[in-house]
Every structure is written in C-alpha cells, then in structure tokens.
Amino acid sequence: MYLTADEEKIYNGESGETLAKCMEILVTLGEIYGADRLIPVRSVQVAGVSYRTIGDAGLEWIRDLRAKTRVPTILNPAGMDLKDWKKMGINEDFAERQLEIITAYEHLGVRPECTCTPYHIHNDLAHFKDHLAWSESSAVSFANSVIGARTNREGAPSALAAALIGKTPNYGLHLDENRRPTLTIQANGKLDDSDFGSLGHIAGPLVENKIPIFEFEVKPTLAELKQLGAAMAATGSVALYHIKELTPESELYPQPAETITIEWNEIKEVYDCHCEPDLIAIGCPHLGPEELTKLAKLLKDKQVKKELWIFTSRKLAKQHPGEVNKIKKSGAKLFCDTCMVVSPASERFKCMMVNSGKALNYVPKLCGVKCTLGTTKECIHTAVTGEKR
Ligand code: F3S
DSSP: OOOOHHHHHHHTTTTOHHHHHHHHHHHHHHHHHTOOSEEEOSOEEEOOOOHHHHHHHHHHHHHTOOOOOSSOEEEOOBSSOTTTGGGGTOOHHHHHHHHHHHHHHHHTTOEEEEOSOGGGTOSSSOOTTOBOEEOSHHHHHHIIIIIOOBOOBOOHHHHHHHHHHSEEEOOGGGSGGGSSOOEEEEEOSOOOTTHHHHHHHHHHHHHTTSOEEEEOSSOOOHHHHHHHHHHHHHHSOOOOOEETTTSTTTTSSOOOSOEEEEOHHHHHHTTOOOOOOSEEEEEEEEEOHHHHHHHHHHHTTOOOSSEEEEEEOHHHHHHOHHHHHHHHHTTOEEEESBOTTTOGGGGGOSEEEESOHHHHHHIIIIIOOEEEEOOHHHHHHHHHHSSOO
16 A cells, blocks of 8 residues: 555654554555555544443553544544433443543544534535545445445544544545445335334345445435434445435446345334333434424423433534423433443333334344334324323
8 A cells, every 4th residue: 555755654653653553553454455545534433432332441542542633523422421421320430431431532632522423513524525434334324325425434443543644545435436336226115204214224134245226206304314324234234325316426327237126014014023112212323403303393292101312412402402492391301422322321221112223223232122113203102102002
C-alpha cells in the first residue's frame, strides 16, 4: 500500500507511539483488503462505548492513547443514559466506569454525543460521495444507502485510528465497483412502519455478500429506510442497499441479473413471536424527528400501564421539548445516550416488545430477554392498555 512521506513518518513513530499504532492498524487493514492508499475521511463514528461491551480492558486502551481527533468524531450509544442512569436502574459501579469511558474519549477530542443516528442531529458529518469511517452497522447502512456517502463497517479500533489519523484505507465500499447492485429484491404488498424491519430481518441472510436493490409498491419513508437497513445489517452483514427510484445511487448502475421475491405473508409472519411483554422499547435505531412527533401524538393525553422506554439522542430530545414533554407526561420514560440493546438495564425484564427488526434479532442474543415485534401503534397500544393487540 502506498504511503505518502508524511504517512511514512507517522508509521515510523516520528509523531509518537499512539499515532504510529493507529497507522499500523490502518495499514494492516489496508494490506489485508488490498487498499492502494489512505484516503481522507469527513467524519468518524466510533462503536465500543458501552462499559458492558468493552469492560476495563477497553477503558484502559482508550486511556492510554495520546492524540487528538483530526475530523469530527461522534460516539455510538453508551450503556446508560449519562444523566438519568439511576432511573434506568443502573448501579453506581457501572455508572462510574461508563462515565470514565466517556471522559477518556473526550480527552481524545471525541464529541461526547452517543447516538447511532448522528445524521439526525448534524448535517456536517456525511454528504453524497464523502468518505467516512463509521462503526455502528445501522449508521453505516444509512450513510451508504440513503445518504450515498462511503464507509466500510469499521471496528472500534479502526474507527478510532481513522479519527486520530483523519484517514482510512481505500477499499471495499469506498470504491465504485463494489457499490453496484447484484441482487434485486421485490417486496410484494403495501408495506408500512415495522414491516420494513421485518423485511430487513428476512432479507439479511438471503442477501449473503451481495448488494441488494429493492423494488417497492409504495416508497418507504426515511424512518422506514432506517429500519430496513438496521435489520438487514443485524441478521446479515448488509452495509449498502439501494431502493429503485429512491436512493441516490439506484440509477447509476445496470440492473442485476438475479431477482428474488419476498411475499407479504412472510413479512407478516415475523410478527408471530409470542411472549407477554413487561417492557416496551422504541428507538432502535435512535429516533429521528418524525418518529418523535409520531410517538408524542400517539401518547397525547394517555397514561401508560406498562413500562415504556423510548430512546433518542440527547441533542434531538433538546431540540423537541414539546414532544418530549408529551411523551413523559404519559408516564413513558425517554432515555438518551443509550439503547435497549447496549444497556444492561434491559436484562431484568422477561419479554420486550419492540417495533424494530434489529432489536428483535439482538435483544434475545445480547440481553437474554425474549422479544416480540409489533408496529409502532401496537407497541403504544400495549403500553397504554396493558394488553397485546
Ligand atoms: Fe442503535 Fe442500539 Fe439499535 S445502537 S441501532 S439503538 S441496537
């Protein structure tokens, strides 16, 4: 892999041990995947934030780094609401370690905003054709597919290395030839809301290592695209998809030779997972403004009978105080900086009802909690009546 004279110097340790280590991570990755060079990135999103996931070893690793980020860098959700962690039932020891992780990242120049939907709160992080180094799979999918920016799915160390160097190796989804659709997926029936998470849940494993292009009867909304991509990235490893006549790169390439069809019945069958929910959790991926408004309307003048947790970014919550008040008045709890999957707070429940195909896949595996899928309206109905529709 070609390195400029300045990059060589960093690699050889002339800018210190931390940057040499970062350069080694990027060069090793680049050589494994056949990158020709390093390319500058506009922004970085770093996963590996929850104390539950990275533990003391991860904290020590971040603390030992001596450098500053060179591009805007934002964090993935942490293991708790950084302010209201007591309301989540998080214990003092966990909270202390989690806050130490955030402080360690801040010392590196990372913005202490913990969200998997940074595109809802910043418009300087990703534009069409920008190169990025993002980590969280749903954020990666959204950036590539909906924004038309370019990022591989980075691990926590490679994302942080990219943040501190300001560059990433040029391979994979950074290259035009790897963004061409290779499988058409026709989804039959008029889909809505959580149907897109359900579809993504089914499509993920079917896609394998191909790039899908979807054909829909009715064009999905941004929130629905987010659900589709998040679920496909969770059940498969899909980091880029196109939607015919909708997403920015969908018309740039020839149509694929292979087509599969997913029927409406198959999509509806994903809702048939039964358990009696003691927690309803909404906000995977973190809510955007449309979804927050929709929830505020659904909860207006209602009182919840079951525990209802709603997740979004702190900045978005601050920007929408009216909606947040309506949600909180219903007795629902709105948490920021975290989510039902990465926080240990979910583990004390037996069955979680979600409107997200990604959470449906991850909650049983990562939290050991049974999970059932509903539409957003069904989730709210269950929360306010105490009964599953
Ligand atoms: Fe985001 Fe947590 Fe879901 S990080 S995509 S809300 S699992």
